Amino acid sequence: MRTTVQDAPGSLAALCTALAGHGVDILSLQTHPLADGTVDDFLLRAPGALPAAEITRAVALAGGTATWIERADAHDLVDVPTRVLGLAARTALDAAELPLALRQLLGRCTIRSLPGRPAGGGRGPQPVPVEGVLEDTVMRLPAPEGGVLTVERPYLPFTPTEFARARALVELDSRLGPRIPDGEDVLTLPAGDDITVRRVDTGDLVAARAMHDRCSPHTLGLRYHGPVGDADRYLNHLLSPRFGRTLAAQTASGRIVGLGHLLWDGDETEVALLVEDEWQQRGIGGELLGRLVAMAAEAGCASVYAVTKASNTGMVAAMRGLGLPLDYQVEEGTLVITARLDAAPVASAPGPRPPRLG
Structure with missing residues (x-):
């Protein structure tokens, strides 16, 4: 679950109390400070009979806004630092892993690689700064082979933390150059x-x-x-x-x-x-x-x-x-x-x- 709360003392405690009142256990929590609040990512274990809409309602009453809930999978049970290190290791071994690693890091998203200069001539996509560009539900990063790597997730805006992790994976891939596993x-x-x-x-x-x-x-x-x-x-x-x-x-x-x-x-x-x-x-x-x-x-x-x-x-x-x-x-x-x-x-x-x- 992801929700946004005011960056004020007691706001997180209010959320936790509301969830506990419905028998919801918090397995992990990440916070993403923003200029106008804090985005909290929760991994929850909820009673099977409790509908997602009821959780959203409880969170809203406790001060949460823009709440998004999705069923977790096995990847979500791994703590984030361990998961990111694993994705980095896979990317380091095989250049073909980068799109997959980004998708596992960011969830359901669309990834497109636009060449710097299209085949057959013509102008390529507008170049992006070395540090990349984050625009709400879209991030654009310099592609390792030139051009632009675009990642879109229309249903959920990216946080600056997610953007930084994605940028680090792309930079790692770029530094290592072309490679495929032997065998x-x-x-x-x-x-x-x-x-x-x-x-x-x-x-x-x-x-x-x-x-x-x-x-x-x-x-x-x-x-x-x-x-x-x-x-x-x-x-x-x-x-x-x-x-x-x-x-x-x-x-x-x-x-x-x-x-x-x-x-x-x-x-x-x-x-x-x-x-x-x-x-x-x-x-x-x-x-x-x-x-x-x-x-x-x-x-x-x-x-x-x-x-x-x-x-x-x-x-x-x-x-x-x-x-x-x-x-x-x-x-x-x-x-x-x-x-x-x-x-x-x-x-x-x-x-x-x-x-x-x-």
Whole structure:
């Protein structure tokens, strides 16, 4: 619960007394002093039969204003310093963690990264000062790769403390530079071929572009829903850890034959696959997709979606192979398949799934 009280002796005591009168236990409390009052964040344990509206009414009678209540989850049970240190450690290991860390730090919010100079020319977004800008429900921070990182939370204004924590995470990410965790898995496909699955980023652009060049126009059309005029521009964005995570399947010679992308799309998560023609129908797409969905579930995503053509039977089969509840939407030949992550993903190959790659 968050509420605002006057910065005066006894105001917090009045709130605590009102909550105690309804059998509400205070598990933790943070205060955020402001110029015109104090914002108090409570973690409460309330009787199951006590409605949130009754708590809000009691708080209002005790002097609280702009009260907001939401059901807590497991993350809220960890004290804030420990949680922030954990998020910083994850961000330090993997550049793709920054959007996820910000979302866990700030709750339900929309995060967008605007490049300093858009592809194809034109002017980029208005630059922000090094220290960033806080505007009520919106914060804007200098993105580590250039441009602007925008975080929006329309239902609840950010406090200066939240802004300072977010700014510290972004600064940490910027100082460490591009990075992805080391690690790779070698596995045998049903047809008997051995491939290696590993995380890739923009450092693998040349190899990814070479795979693009080997793909037929039909395969590229299914992936990008039309002709691809500038593959470098697409791939540079897709491979950037700033926008998500990418897995590659490569042969023993190091040739990339498949790419799987997990893309942070605002407060949603997209999955996308591209497998070289010669290596299709061998289980590579399903293997990559299963690992991407496992990453999404671990990151706390409620669902993932794939956008493809209705005629792309391979992608449809891969999504169905997850063994998850699926929703389908079709509009003018474009198919959007959404998988709800309320069940464990099904491995595409028999046996236990190898450890995650980042």
